[in-house]
Amino acid sequence: NVIKTQGEEVDYRGVLHRDGSVLMSVSLNQLKTPELLYKSLAAKLVVGMPFKDLATVDSILLRQLPPVDDNDSRLALKRLIDVSMGVITPLSEQLTKPLPNAMVLVNSKELSTGAYKLLPEGTRMVVSVRGDEPYEVLDILKGIDATMLLHDLPFSEDKVSRVHAARRLFEYLGDNSLNFPVIHHIQFPSGIHRDDLVIAAGTNAGALLVDGLGDGLLLEAADKDFDFLRNTSFNLLQGCRMRNTKTEYVSCPSCGRTLFDLQEISAQIREKTSHLPGVSIAIMGCIVNGPGEMADADFGYVGGAPGKIDLYVGKTVVKRAIEMEHATDALIQLIKDHGRWVDPPAEE
Ligand code: SF4
Known part of the structure; x- marks a missing residue:
């Protein structure tokens, strides 16, 4: 049962790339030096303003939003949103200190409790799912309009295979004609060796991407440098014959x-x-x-x-x-x- 094909009939809405997307997790600290952040995202700089090109990160995930009076950080985010970079923020943050035009991350719990209904109409949602939820929870996806799904099973859960959970999710989406882009979101534990991270990303996400299952990557590891994670993501997409960003x-x-x-x-x-x-x-x-x-x-x-x-x-x-x-x-x-x-x- 193949479920969904990369690039076909998927609405990427500017915040993803049709050949495979790279998402990165960004900290509040990085917003303090916007030009450095733009460079880390591989954005082109023209008179200090960021622009997207083929090898630029498509969307970012912010675990926290800057305070409403932190104008500089908010301006940096606005500039990214203005060039169609997706900015994803947690539901609770967006409700307390809203950032105009940001996307909102909704997890399966917030989905099943209906907390996402508190968002203003028209808010673009990014739904994170583990893949092993009961079907009643996944059924809620039939009634919502999500910009993308993050497949987000914690890496440390050794009882459940990420690959199997992802295959279950893709099968469900295919059976129900739900054509959401799916990003493989892997949160690596601290201390993981760089080589092990690359291999784990390849075996957990690359194995699915080469089968046409998935639309991109979001690799997180708190103790690894930003450029390494970004390059690993782009290299993996190129290795999967999806998005060529280099020779x-x-x-x-x-x-x-x-x-x-x-x-x-x-x-x-x-x-x-x-x-x-x-x-x-x-x-x-x-x-x-x-x-x-x-x-x-x-x-x-x-x-x-x-x-x-x-x-x-x-x-x-x-x-x-x-x-x-x-x-x-x-x-x-x-x-x-x-x-x-x-x-x-x-x-x-
Ligand atoms: S040097 Fe020649 S024979 Fe040896 S691995 Fe390279 S191509 Fe093959």
């Missing part, structure tokens, strides 16, 4: 036949070409298995002989035996010749 690289694992320092050269190439979403570059240590392994890449950089590089466009070799020291520049020229190059964005 895709294919590389061989290297072996005894490798004709150059694969790691060093890969790092050099990445440094100069990582800003080309939609372009894929293969870096292969030799030609033995190269062409087969790099079949999907747009451009190939392949060891041809000691100190010499061959360049490919698709599976066709177009330049042979380039001296190693000129090969990265030759690769960039090749990308330019094929109209796939853009200059890196200038830092304001």
